[in-house]
Amino acid sequence: MGARLTNGIALPGEGKGAKSTLASSVYQQLRDDLLRGALEAESKLRVEWVVSRYGAGASPVREALNRLAAEGLLGRHDQRGFFLMPVSATELEELTRTRCWLEERALRESIAHRTAEWEEQLVLALHRLARAERRLPEDPTTNNPEWEKLHRAFHRALIAACGSHWLIGFCDQLSDQASRYRLISQNAPGTGRDEIGEHRIIAERMLDGDADGAVEALLNHYRLTAAMCMERFAQGYDPKAGLAKARRR
Amino acid sequence: MGARLTNGIALPGEGKGAKSTLASSVYQQLRDDLLRGALEAESKLRVEWVVSRYGAGASPVREALNRLAAEGLLGRHDQRGFFLMPVSATELEELTRTRCWLEERALRESIAHRTAEWEEQLVLALHRLARAERRLPEDPTTNNPEWEKLHRAFHRALIAACGSHWLIGFCDQLSDQASRYRLISQNAPGTGRDEIGEHRIIAERMLDGDADGAVEALLNHYRLTAAMCMERFAQGYDPKAGLAKARRR
DNA sequence: ATCAAGTAGAATCTCGACAAAAAAGCTGAT
DNA sequence: ATCAGCTTTTTTGTCGAGATTCTACTTGAT
Structure with missing residues (x-):
């Protein structure tokens, strides 16, 4: 098993010459895959499976798994290994409710402490999101990972001026969980929802300093998304579906 | 944590029941020591030092360190190891402000959804806290670890009925950080503060369903603690003190 | 004296093998 | 057929050695 390292060729996003460790590399990839809903099938996550998939030894893999478990993306039982958090x-x-509480507070604080710099970043984030394609051009049934990134960046830009990195971190954590649900239930395309419009309204009210209006728009945005997820995944999602596939061996 | 293990090798010398995994044991002990402010001297945390102190190999120690870093109690830089988060x-x-935001919401929700069971738990937590000694009987300058436990349990009981384990987890995290500050700055004894009285007032207003009053009492409680910490640690605590000691060699 | 380059030392990180525990499979009796 | 108890297999958790990277120190030049 040759250690196929990705150093030497600097990725565009990694301008800092910080050489990453294998543990961090596995952490990043596995986290992306989790948020992408790429491996929701198996409930249990054997370390040997992760080892063979990401090409690293057991030690860095276990370190990555420990980080993800502490973040709440994985679960862990002593002497019984790691597992994907059930949905x-x-x-x-409960997730959506908590998210609304925290984001409302973050939004109001962000508006109260806004700066010109922050406003420009918000405009920029909205512009980039509007430009991106919601689905993959070649396959309109799958989400565009790039859009997901920009979507997350936009929502983070909203609360960036709230003045608490703790609160921002918590909102990020809840955002990760929410996108996991969104991507598991494979948000249906073209259900007559004007997504970019919703985001634009939120941003406009923020820029106008209309805290109540922005909060209302944002919470509706979250609740609508949650409702669509809920419906689709209450009727369509079968947690045992993946296990059948895993039995082939 | 009531996992009674059929572990034949009792090894009573260790005291702590190393029942499940070594990584979890190191995690627990190191976490306790961090919250106790027992090792704030050194800024850097060499894994070999932890290994020799807690008697475990490098692998479980690194797993424990990764968990603590993901929780925010430690910092980590790739290829540069772990370090204690600076104060x-x-x-x-910022910590106090964030804490007030989250705890206010949690408190209001807890009151709104209170049950008889929850009320009884709260009364119990208050009673136990009132019974415990604030300082160690044999050495009135150091805090009583038992009191710290009960104090944390009381504050958790306040928000236990808020209906979101996410919010409870976040509040716990902030509570950990806050107690780190409190114990670093060695809260002064006998500054005329009626601690048990403050806690009792909060609990009484909670039980009365007086949300506004409870919130006011709780936030004042937090802000007063923070102010005392701030004063003592702005004038008395020198972050370079530990480094100077480290240079002697 | 300051600074740069090069070297020796120390720390981090990773791998492969081993021990301990849990899960799965098997036999035999009620 | 079911279940307890034992054996086999799989998986987790741990250890020690080795490779890679960072840090501190020495040396030499401007």
Whole structure:
């Protein structure tokens, strides 16, 4: 198993010459895959499976798994290994509720402490999001990872001026969880939803300093997304579907 | 944590029941020591030092360190190891502010969804806290670890009925950070503060369903603690003190 | 004296093998 | 057929050695 390292060729996003460790590399890739909903099939996550998939030894893989478990993306039981956190309707509801609480506070603080610099970043984030394609051009049934990145960046830009990196971190964590649900339930295309319009309204009200209006728009945005997820995944998602596939061996 | 293990090798010398995994044991002990402010001297945390102190190999120690870093109690730089998160006045201010935001929401929700069971738990937590000694009987200058446990349990009981384990987890995280500051700056004894009285007032207003009053009492409680910490640690704590000691060699 | 380059030392990080535990499979009796 | 108890297999968790990287120190030149 040759260690196929990705150093030497600097990725465009990694301008800092910081050489990453294997543990961090596995962490990043596995995290992306988790958020992409790429491996929701298996409930259990054997370390040997991760080792063979990402081409690293057991030690860095275990370090990555420990980080993800501490973040709440994975679960862990002593002497029983790691597993993907289960999903459920009640958990989605609780998640959305918590998210609304925190984001409302973050939004209001962000508006109260806005600066010109922050406004420009917000405009920029909205512009980039509007330019990106929602789905992959070659396959309109799958989400565009680039759009997901920009979407997350936009929502982070909204609360960037709230003045608490703790609150920003918590919102990020909840955002990760939410996108996991969104991508598991494969948000249906073209359900008559004007996504970019929703985002634009939120941004405009933010820029106008209309805190109440922005909060209302944002919470509706979250609740609508959650409702669509809930519906689709209450009727369509079968947690045992993946296990059948895993049995082939 | 009531996992009674059928571990034949009792090894009573260790005291701590190293029941499950070494990584979890090191995690628990190191976390306790961090919150106790027991090792704030050195800024850097060499894994070999942890290995020799807690008697485990490098692998479980690294797993424990990764968990703590993901929780925000430690910092980490690739290829540069782990370090204790620095403390500062601005960080304490930001922490306190964030904590007030989250705890206010949690408190209001907890009151709104209170049950008889929850009320009883709260009464119990207050009673236990009132019974415990604030300082160690044999050495009145150091805090009583038992009191710290009960104090944390009381504050968690306040928000236990808020209906979101996410929010509870975030509040716990902030509570950990806050107690780190409190114990670093060695909260002064006998500054005329009626601690048990403050806690009792909060609990009484909670039980009365007086949300506004409870919130006011709780936030004042946090802000007073923070102010005392801030004062003592702005004038008394020198972050370079530990480094100077480290240079002797 | 300051600064740069090169070297020796120390720390981090990773790998492969081993021990311990849990899960799966098997036999035999009720 | 079911279940307890034992054996086999799989998986987790741990250790020690080695490779890679960072840090501190010495040396030499402007």
